[in-house]
Amino acid sequence: MDAYCKMRDMSKAQKVLHEMLDRGLQPTVVTFNVLMNGFCMSGMVEDAERLLKWMLEKGIVPNAATYNSLMKQYCIRNNMRTTTEIYRSMCAGGVIPDSNTYNILIKGHCKARNMKEAWFLHKEMAGKGFIPTSSCYSALIKGFFKRKKFAEARELFEEMRRHGVVADRETYNIFVDMNYEEGNMDITLDLCNEIIENCLVGKPKNEDT
Template sequence: MLMHNLEPTPVTYNLLINGLCVYGDLEDAGRLLVSLDDGNINLTKFAYPTLIKAHCAKGDVYRAVGLFLEMVEKGFEVSIRDYSAVINILCKRCRITEAKYFFCMMLSDGISPDQELCEVMLNVFDQGGDFDSAAELLSEMIKFGFHPD
């Protein structure tokens, strides 16, 4: 692109990050994100979720959570999918307290959970012996019209 005097856009860089993640090259994708962040490129909200999901798929909780918090700190809009990715990987790694923290953070951000995430959290509350929270969430699910399994 540069050889043809075409300036890459943030979308171009997001596509590069996505491609690197698809091919499992998370280190290069992370380095590209850092280099763009240090430069004059205004990243879109898509670069972070792509990397977060890739690190979750790889099982790298530490990096996924770090990128999520960095995304929030930089003021990017966070979606239910972003929260779900982080909460699910935390639950898979038995990091129940942190999963609850992010679930509460999501609710305080005004983002309503979907049925799948509610069921994940019901299991978390059940495994942790937090039956009051489970009962409260179950009643909220019914109010939202969800039908828990």
């Protein structure tokens, strides 16, 4: 099933599921998550929603990964209203969000320019001991920078460095330009050296979750 989902051949993936059920085999939540992710990666959101509904009707308890796949797809579509509804449904069902849940939601809200909600989720995430990914920090920093919220952007940049999270090239460029314009040449040179040390010269931005 996993191979078919990765190839986005969802008809064959579903056939494997039906064969399992016909043989009296009980798929686990991991099996359904593979299928859920396959539907979402293939852009078949309606099928993913039907699968989630079927799981709930059959008493199969979804986990965070189940919901994450669906929320990520709606974030890609910039549909934060539905994403938020799914998140609330997830929490109401007793499913605890994981670090990936927060990364998905924060990046989605940043993309939709909902920086207040993104900042709130970041604080909530930190309170649970989760560390954002590089791309999540990048989305937050870029969002605040575009709104000239430089204090928040600097706070996030220093935070990610404390956590040992390497910024992508675009994030570094923001702070190089900012410090150069402010006349902070020593800081500008230090940042340029960090870019070289982290081998980010000419390297595309990170594509983590």
